Amino acid sequence: MDVPLYLRPRVDPPLASLLGAAPFLRSLVDALGSPLNVLLPESVAANAERFRAVYRRHHLAGRVYFAHKANRSSALVRRLAAEAPAAVGVDVASLDELRHALSCGFTGDRVMATGPKDREFLWLAARVGATVNLDSVRELEQLAGLVRKYGLSRVDVLARLSGFESAAGHGGAGTRMLSRRSRFGTPAGEVEGLLAAVERHADAVELTGLAYHLDTTGLEEKGRALEQCVLLMDRCRARGLAPRAVDIGGGFGVGYVADAEEWERWTTALSEAVLGGRPPLTWRGHGYGLRNEGGTVRGSVALYPGHRPDAGPGYLDELLSLPAPVLGRGPGTLLLEHLHDLHIEPGRSLVDQCGLSLARVLDVRRTGEDSETYLVRLGMNAGDVSLEEHGVLVDPVLLPRGGPEEDDEGPVGVHLVGNLCLEADLITRRLVFLPRLPRAGDLLAFVNTAGYAMDFHAHHAQRQPLARTVAVEKEGDSWRWCLDEDYWPITHPGGTPA
Numbered sequence: 001m002d003v004p005l006y007l008r009p010r011v012d013p014p015l016a017s018l019l020g021a022a023p024f025l026r027s028l029v030d031a032l033g034s035p036l037n038v039l040l041p042e043s044v045a046a047n048a049e050r051f052r053a054v055y056r057r058h059h060l061a062g063r064v065y066f067a068h069k070a071n072r073s074s075a076l077v078r079r080l081a082a083e084a085p086a087a088v089g090v091d092v093a094s095l096d097e098l099r100h101a102l103s104c105g106f107t108g109d110r111v112m113a114t115g116p117k118d119r120e121f122l123w124l125a126a127r128v129g130a131t132v133n134l135d136s137v138r139e140l141e142q143l144a145g146l147v148r149k150y151g152l153s154r155v156d157v158l159a160r161l162s163g164f165e166s167a168a169g170h171g172g173a174g175t176r177m178l179s180r181r182s183r184f185g186t187p188a189g190e191v192e193g194l195l196a197a198v199e200r201h202a203d204a205v206e207l208t209g210l211a212y213h214l215d216t217t218g219l220e221e222k223g224r225a226l227e228q229c230v231l232l233m234d235r236c237r238a239r240g241l242a243p244r245a246v247d248i249g250g251g252f253g254v255g256y257v258a259d260a261e262e263w264e265r266w267t268t269a270l271s272e273a274v275l276g277g278r279p280p281l282t283w284r285g286h287g288y289g290l291r292n293e294g295g296t297v298r299g300s301v302a303l304y305p306g307h308r309p310d311a312g313p314g315y316l317d318e319l320l321s322l323p324a325p326v327l328g329r330g331p332g333t334l335l336l337e338h339l340h341d342l343h344i345e346p347g348r349s350l351v352d353q354c355g356l357s358l359a360r361v362l363d364v365r366r367t368g369e370d371s372e373t374y375l376v377r378l379g380m381n382a383g384d385v386s387l388e389e390h391g392v393l394v395d396p397v398l399l400p401r402g403g404p405e406e407d408d409e410g411p412v413g414v415h416l417v418g419n420l421c422l423e424a425d426l427i428t429r430r431l432v433f434l435p436r437l438p439r440a441g442d443l444l445a446f447v448n449t450a451g452y453a454m455d456f457h458a459h460h461a462q463r464q465p466l467a468r469t470v471a472v473e474k475e476g477d478s479w480r481w482c483l484d485e486d487y488w489p490i491t492h493p494g495g496t497p498a
Ligand SMILES: *Cc1c(COP(=O)(O)O)cnc(C)c1O
Pocket: 067, 069, 070, 091, 114, 115, 213, 249, 250, 251, 252, 253, 345, 346, 347, 348, 349
């Protein structure tokens, strides 16, 4: 075989130590079945603290709101509820996420309600004193109507904006888009109408800030949006409104692949394979958005940037430290000088390194009689570990059941397939290289799946079991665990009082 094209995962200490406890992980899967999700609640608290350290470096106040949609777990939300109320909140995007956050110990004043909302969601958010991150004028009118009809207290609202633009230079030749359009929020160009509506409904709502969430990794784009928000805050104040916070949403990202060179090598090899210069690297030559047009690679690769040295809190730090072309000061300085609070809504990055998904190997066979590649069938399906769905390419870690065997021939390329009777049920469309061929009964650990991968797309098709989720914590040299729903931050997993 050629040099194996590994994409080995970035694994930081607590998760690395958990992976080292293979007998413990095997006993969990033996008891609770495959697939199985394992979470590290202490790691989500550590991540929140890393974001707080960036706030301190820039002397900024405001809250870190966990974007709940990244993971359904109770343990993670309860662990965050135990953090300082002024520092950590939760961003909920549905009625049930709101109910869940409240039941996990978040009081209403620590909750941010985002996304498009129905009447029940709006009522409960208003009732418990949550901040409503307004999607549109329509939603504002609906909220104000509920407040009046049911005699609720005035609701704190943020105006979510999108589609930032600026006047294009001198001469006034139209406007220039600074950020991509979004389905969500009010276009920044229509902000006057939104502010007028806020003033009309001043008996029911109070504008406490401006917000955006841009689904992009582009630092410049986010920096310009932040700058536009600071300018718009001045406009609000000139109108007599008194917003205090800028909420810059989430999207700080995660680095999944440990080694930059492995990532470069793999993406280069993908282009070569698409051109036919090497054997396919994917199931049936899937190109991840690339195609061969007369010997030239066309299209753009639809993949999450696997190796990211600057993700998470580091990305926030970079954003705040950007030079600001228009106002002449970096975003961090601008916020500080204007005494604005900074809110963020990290999802993926707040649960970085907080969990893994385990699957039992059920069957191993060659893809063809003389083939060097194998089909490895797992006790899970593509809904149970939806890394591929998000374009995240990273290798699982093989946890062998026994020791090495004599027929151990070193690295192999395998296709990981799921437990559904569905041609499309591939855990990954990529040929995955493993240090040796797995055997039935081995485990594969998909690392760093807490953000969107472990339960976002999980389903009941074919009545295959949904993964159970457990919370674990290291105690001395051993690991303790409990079911996710039984975890509370005042007891260690396993029931010992902390
Ligand atoms: C999804 C979402 C987030 C979280 O995004 P991440 O990329 O996971 O950090 C934050 N805010 C809003 C409004 C969202 O829709």
